[in-house]
Amino acid sequence: xxxxxxxxxxxxxxxxxxxxxxxxxxxxxxxxxxxxxxxxxxxxxxxxxxxxxxxxxxxxxxxxxxxxxxxxxxxxxxxxxxxxxxxxxxxxxxxxxxxxxxxxxxxxxxxxxxxxxxxxxxxxxxxxxxxxxxxxxxxxxxxxxxxxx
Amino acid sequence: xxxxxxxxxxxxxxxxxxxxxxxxxxxxxxxxxxxxxxxxxxxxxxxxxxxxxxxxxxxxxxxxxxxxxxxxxxxxxxxxxxxxxxxxxxxxxxxxxxxxxxxxxxxxxxxxxxxxxxxxxxxxxxxxxxxxxxxxxxxxxxxxxxxxxxxxxxxxxxxxxxxxxxxxxxxxxxxxxxxxxxxxxxxxxxxxxxxxxxxxxxxxxxxxxxxxxxxxxxxxxxxxxxxxxxxxxxxxxxxxxxxxxxxxxxxxxxxxxxxxxxxxxxxxxxxxxxxxxxxxxxxxxxxxxxxxxxxxxxxxxxxxxxxxxxxxxxxxxxxxxxxxxxxxxxxxxxxxxxxxxxxxxxxxxxxxxxxxxxxxxxxxxxxxxxxxxxxxxxxxxxxxxxxxxxxxxxxxxxxxxxxxxxxxxxxxxxxxxxxxxxxxxxxxxxxxxxxxxxxxxxxxxxxxxxxxxxxxxxxxxxxxxxxxxxxxxxxxxxxxxxxxxxxxxxxxxxxxxxxxxxxxxxxxxxxxxxxxxxxxxxxxxxxxxxxxxxxxxxxxxxxxxxxxxxxxxxxxxxxxxxxxxxxxxxxxxxxxxxxxxxxxxxxxxxxxxxxxxxxxxxxxxxxxxxxxxxxxxxxxxxxxxxxxxxxxxxxxxxxxxxxxxxxx
Numbered sequence: 001x002x003x004x005x006x007x008x009x010x011x012x013x014x015x016x017x018x019x020x021x022x023x024x025x026x027x028x029x030x031x032x033x034x035x036x037x038x039x040x041x042x043x044x045x046x047x048x049x050x051x052x053x054x055x056x057x058x059x060x061x062x063x064x065x066x067x068x069x070x071x072x073x074x075x076x077x078x079x080x081x082x083x084x085x086x087x088x089x090x091x092x093x094x095x096x097x098x099x100x101x102x103x104x105x106x107x108x109x110x111x112x113x114x115x116x117x118x119x120x121x122x123x124x125x126x127x128x129x130x131x132x133x134x135x136x137x138x139x140x141x142x143x144x145x146x147x148x149x
Numbered sequence: 150x151x152x153x154x155x156x157x158x159x160x161x162x163x164x165x166x167x168x169x170x171x172x173x174x175x176x177x178x179x180x181x182x183x184x185x186x187x188x189x190x191x192x193x194x195x196x197x198x199x200x201x202x203x204x205x206x207x208x209x210x211x212x213x214x215x216x217x218x219x220x221x222x223x224x225x226x227x228x229x230x231x232x233x234x235x236x237x238x239x240x241x242x243x244x245x246x247x248x249x250x251x252x253x254x255x256x257x258x259x260x261x262x263x264x265x266x267x268x269x270x271x272x273x274x275x276x277x278x279x280x281x282x283x284x285x286x287x288x289x290x291x292x293x294x295x296x297x298x299x300x301x302x303x304x305x306x307x308x309x310x311x312x313x314x315x316x317x318x319x320x321x322x323x324x325x326x327x328x329x330x331x332x333x334x335x336x337x338x339x340x341x342x343x344x345x346x347x348x349x350x351x352x353x354x355x356x357x358x359x360x361x362x363x364x365x366x367x368x369x370x371x372x373x374x375x376x377x378x379x380x381x382x383x384x385x386x387x388x389x390x391x392x393x394x395x396x397x398x399x400x401x402x403x404x405x406x407x408x409x410x411x412x413x414x415x416x417x418x419x420x421x422x423x424x425x426x427x428x429x430x431x432x433x434x435x436x437x438x439x440x441x442x443x444x445x446x447x448x449x450x451x452x453x454x455x456x457x458x459x460x461x462x463x464x465x466x467x468x469x470x471x472x473x474x475x476x477x478x479x480x481x482x483x484x485x486x487x488x489x490x491x492x493x494x495x496x497x498x499x500x501x502x503x504x505x506x507x508x509x510x511x512x513x514x515x516x517x518x519x520x521x522x523x524x525x526x527x528x529x530x531x532x533x534x535x536x537x538x539x540x541x542x543x544x545x546x547x548x549x550x551x552x553x554x555x556x557x558x559x560x561x562x563x564x565x566x567x568x569x570x571x572x573x574x575x576x577x578x579x580x581x582x583x584x585x586x587x588x589x590x591x592x593x594x595x596x597x598x599x600x601x602x603x604x605x606x607x608x609x610x611x612x613x614x615x616x617x618x619x620x621x622x623x624x625x626x627x628x629x630x631x632x633x634x635x636x637x638x639x640x641x642x643x644x645x646x647x648x649x650x651x652x653x654x655x656x657x658x659x660x661x662x663x664x665x666x667x668x669x670x671x672x673x674x675x676x677x678x679x680x681x682x683x684x685x686x687x688x689x690x691x692x693x694x695x696x697x698x699x700x701x702x703x704x705x706x707x708x709x710x711x712x713x714x715x716x717x718x719x720x721x722x723x724x725x726x727x728x729x730x731x732x733x734x735x736x737x738x739x740x741x742x743x744x745x746x747x748x749x750x751x752x753x754x755x756x757x758x759x760x761x762x763x764x765x766x767x768x769x770x771x772x773x774x775x776x777x778x779x780x781x782x783x784x785x786x787x788x789x790x791x792x793x794x795x796x797x
Contacts, residue, residue, distance in 0.1 A: 006490045010423065014505055021509035024542050025516045032538035033520065036531035054533055070659020070743045090657060091740035091749050094712075094721035105535070 034105070039082035049108045055084060055116075056103040064098055077102060077114075086114045093121040152217050155205035156296040159246075162198040162253060163286035165191050166279045173276030177344070182268050189260045192275050195282070196257030203250040206295055210237040216302035219243065219295050225306040227685050238322055241443060241459070242295035247323060248439070249285045251330045255359070256282065259334065265355050267347055274341030281333055284466040292462050321377055325370035325397050329435035331363020332400055335407065336432035336474070339425045343477050348421050348485045353414035356428070358779060360411055363431075364404040365772040371397050372765030383723040383738045385753050387649070387761060390539040395518040396438035399511055403431040406507040408772075409500045412628075417562060419488035419497055423504070429474050434511070436467040446522060492564035499557030506550045513542045544598055551605040551643065554636055555612040573615045581608035592652075599651025602643055610640035627778025635771025642764025648733075648757035655754075659740075659747040669754030671735060672698050673708075678739070678748055681711070688713040688724070691739040691748065695728055710739040710750075734758050 034052040037045070047053060055077055063076035073088045086104055096102060096119060104116035169191045176184035206219075210233050215221045223240040224233055238244040256278045263271060289295070338356040342348045374397065379387040388394065407427040414424045440446075444460025491497040517534045524532045555577040559570040567574075585604040588595065613636035616629060656668045665674040674694045681690040688711040696703030708726035715722065728735040733756040740749025 007422070007487055010420075010501060013501070014423075014508065017505035017509045018512055021512040021546070022516070024545070025513045028513075028538050028542040029517070029520060029534065032541060033532045033534050036533065052535075052537065054531075066743060070745070070747050071657050071740070071749050091723070091738065091751055094723070105533075 036103075038079045039077055039084040040079050042084060043082045047108060049110050052105070052107055054103055054105055055086070055114055056101070057084070059096065059098055059100050059102050061098045077104065084114055085112075086116055088116040088119055090119075093119055096121040151205055152209060152214065152296045152298065155202045155209070156294070158198045158202035158205065159286070159290060159296070162195050162202065163283070163290060165195040165198065166253075166282045166286055169195060169279035170276055170283060173272050173279065176272055177269065177276065182272070185268055185272060188272060188275055192260035192278070193257045195279075196253040196255075196260075199250045199253035203246050206243060206246055207234065207237045209296075210234065210243075213306065215304075215306055216298055216300070218297040218299040221299050221303050221306045223306070225685070229684055242289070242293045244322055244326070245285070245289055245293050245443070246295050248326050248330060249282065249289060251323075251327055252278075252282060252285065252333055255330055255334045259337075263355060265351055267345070267351070269345040270341050270347045270352060270355075272341075273344040274337050276344070277337040277340040278334070281337065281470060284469065288459075288462050288466065292459050321370060321373050324366050324373060328363045328365075328367030328370055328397075328404070329400060329438065331359050331366065332404060332428075332431040332435045334359040335363065335428045336470075339428035340474055340477065343425065343474075343481045346481070346484060348425060350415050350418040353411050353424065357411050357415055358776060360404060360407050360428075360431075361772055361776045361779070364401070364408050365769045365776070367397065367401040367404055368765060368769040368772065371401055372762050372769070375765075376762050380725055380727060383725040385655070385725075385736055385738075385751075385755075387758070390517075390534075390536045392518050393442050395514050396441045399514055399518070400431060400434040400438055402507050402511045402514070403427060403434045406504045406511075407431050409503050413497050413500050414488070417489055417491070417497060419491060420501070421485055421488045422482050423501075425478065425482075425485075427504070429471065429478065430508075430511075432474075433467070433471045436463070436470065437515075440464055440467060441518070489563075491562070494560065494567055495564050496557070496560045496562045499553060499560050502553055503550065503557060506546050506553065510543050510546045510550075513546070514539065517542070540598065544602075548601060548605055551609050551639070554609055554639070555615075558613075558616045558632060558636065573612075573618070577608040577612040577615075580611055581605055584608070595651045599647045602647035603651065606640050606643035606647055609643065610637060613637040613640055627781065628775055631771045631773075631775035631778055633771075634774055635768050638764045638767030638769075638771055640764070641760050641767055642762075645757050645760030645762075645764055649755050649761065653753055653755045653758075656752045657749070659743055659749050661747050666750070666752065667698060668735075668752045670698050671754065672696050672703070673735075673737070673750075673752055674705075675748060675750060678742075683713075686713045686715045689739070689742075691737075691750070693726070693737055693750070695735060708735070708737050710737045712739055712741075729759060732756060 032052065034054050036054045036056060037047070038057050039055070042053075042055065057077040057079040060076040060078045060083065063074075065074045066072070067074065071089060071091075073090075073092055075086055075088075077084050077086055086106075088104070088106075100121055103120040104114065105118040105120075106114055106116035109115050169188060172184055172188050172191065176182060176188065209217050209220055210224055211230065213220060213224055213226050213233060219240060219242050223243075224236050228236070232239075236243075238247045256275065259278065260275060263274075266274065335356050338352060338359070342352040371394075374394065375387050378389065378394075379385075407424065407430075410420045410424045410427055413420045440460065440463045443463055446460055517538050520534055521532045524530045556567075556570060556574045559573055581604045584607050585600060588600045588603060592600075613633055616633060617625065620629070654669045656666055658666060660666060660675050662675055662677060665672050667673070672695070674696075676692040676694050678689055678691045681688050690709050690711045693708040693710065694705040695708055696705045706728055708728055710726040711724040713722050713724055714720075723738055723740075726737045728737075733754060736753040736755060738751040740751060742748050
């Protein structure tokens with residue numbers, strides 16, 4: 001084999017590897033990337049049960065309810081226009097309280113209940129989950145009103 | 150006053166970097182090689198001054214000088230001294246100064262120790278090093294000045310994020326930075342070689358110790374970071390595919406590929422252009438990692454810096470350095486002669502395969518990490534990409550790589566045939582298939598990825614020692630041992646990952662004081678929950694007494710998971726408690742108290758989870774052996790070189 005050909009062959013192999021990786025990445029992204037919803041957008045758009053999504057909003061005041069087993073938490077996430085029932089089994093984050101912002105990883109079950117695998121609450125003054133930064137800002141007034149009502 | 154001295158030292162280092170760059174440029178352009186002594190002295194001074202500046206910052210933190218803005222924002226008098234010390238780099242400015250200091254000191258080390266390169270390549274390397282440094286100095290001085298004063302000085306500081314108040318902080322970031330910086334040095338060598346036109350095995354040999362060193366530190370840094378997240382976050386996981394974790398993983402993958410190809414270039418003088426491009430990719434990944442972490446563009450458990458201006462600055466530096474390097478590469482590469490050729494079935498061929506697989510994995514991680522940013526920036530769509538994506542897309546490549554590891558190290562350089570190594574490879578294949586079949590029959594409910602990983606890891610553990618068969622162990626060169634050890638480390642780590650992901654058991658319940666729970670053959674009794682107090686926190690501390698279920702007179706081990714409340718800044722954290730046995734760890738977390746008085750507890754039994762980090766340490770040990778082997782060999786060579794040539 002001539003030297004020139006070998007370099008070309010190696011370059012082609014590398015390109016083929018990268019193309020394969022890109023195709024796999026794109027296919028996996030379309031299956032596994034989870035989109036962010038607020039209760040309002042979740043209501044509007046059809047989301048298949050079982051598909052991984054993230055849900056963000058505010059924990060409705062008075063909605064946190066701990067089941068008899070002591071570890072299952074039911075609560076409602078709300079934004080300015082809609083509400084969504086959520087169930088979570090686990091130790092809730094320390095800053096998870098009524099009225100706090102929350103992002104939940106999980107999926108809808110067949111009955112429209114959101115089953116959360118993981119909760120991210122507002123961490124401290126300096127940290128707000130990325131998805132919530134806009135939501136809070138856009139809806140602060142309406143959110144506070146709805147809480148008061 | 151001390152703070153001003155630090156700033157002056159930094160400015161002087163900045164100025165010297167300019168001098169180093171212009172002097173080198175002038176010397177290369179006009180062929181004034183007599184300037185080499187000046188350039189060398191300037192490079193050494195630049196390192197010393199920058200280090201001085203960093204030491205002064207450490208001093209300010211130890212003294213808790215609150216008239217310095219950075220100290221006031223990030224430290225507090227009541228903090229234990231070790232966290233004051235480590236807190237120096239637990240913030241944006243301090244960590245960037247650490248980065249630049251290490252880079253400048255590495256420049257000094259090249260200037261002082263490097264004797265193998267021809268003069269033009271030596272000067273070109275120091276020129277690139279100065280160029281990269283100038284960007285970072287400007288970044289520090291103009292947008293992240295660590296010595297900025299605060300007037301009037303506050304009475305007390307704001308304190309350090311409690312998650313970072315951990316001994317892990319003292320070692321994790323500096324280790325990673327040493328790794329990042331090592332790649333910047335490899336980059337300087339590569340570009341220096343492109344400028345001087347000397348892309349050959351001498352360049353590869355000069356570059357290799359830095360790549361090795363960088364890779365060792367990255368390996369240790371990632372392993373330490375993973376263990377830190379594991380016990381500090383209290384979520385029971387050891388790798389979250391968090392963007393910041395990926396930011397350290399990507400340079401590691403690139404460095405791993407580079408490490409292999411540079412071995413080919415140094416010993417066989419092949420894969421020249423490939424090695425150069427990998428050195429570029431490696432540094433690009435370090436810069437991308439710095440950008441992701443330091444710009445605050447991501448929100449994740451690690452993100453504690455939010456400032457868009459800085460992000461733009463780092464992005465600008467990255468674009469200048471990398472695009473400049475790529476243009477130079479495109480202009481110069483056709484002048485670089487093709488190295489020695491080889492057949493596909495050869496050691497070189499298998500290393501090419503290793504490189505292509507690693508680069509593919511890198512591409513997948515890169516796309517998954519950046520996709521959410523692009524989606525948000527371009528389509529205003531908020532997307533998160535988590536473990537399901539990364540596991541699904543990378544694991545097939547990882548498995549392929551492990552299978553390649555059975556055969557690759559057995560192949561001879563230049564050309565070989567598979568028939569010669571057939572028997573040894575067959576052994577690995579038989580082991581893997583046997584374990585796969587047995588595990589599927591015995592525990593069909595185990596996730597298939599874990600089962601495959603377990604089988605491949607076991608086969609690799611055996612296969613990694615195959616290269617030693619038929620060798621005289623006393624006369625086997627150190628690099629062979631280094632390879633065997635590092636590959637064995639991969640098997641150990643993969644075994645730990647497979648065992649943890651496939652066979653962990655967990656228990657989540659709410660218990661009364663005195664109640665016992667059972668998990669994986671252990672009885673865990675909640676004896677008490679009581680308040681406890683530390684230097685800057687108070688906590689509710691549980692007493693869990695753990696004993697073997699079936700023993701008559703069990704000896705109990707006491708575990709104390711806590712819910713801590715830190716004062717400055719005020720924040721609650723959960724401190725997990727761990728019980729380590731040779732075959733696994735019991736991981737206990739205390740949750741909240743319910744209204745009825747019961748406490749939530751969460752327990753995991755994680756079989757062989759510690760192997761993940763043991764494996765990491767063994768891998769790094771392999772790197773260390775390789776490094777020592779080079780140094781030893783260079784010594785024996787240099788004694789021969791008196792009679793022989795320079796590169797005998």
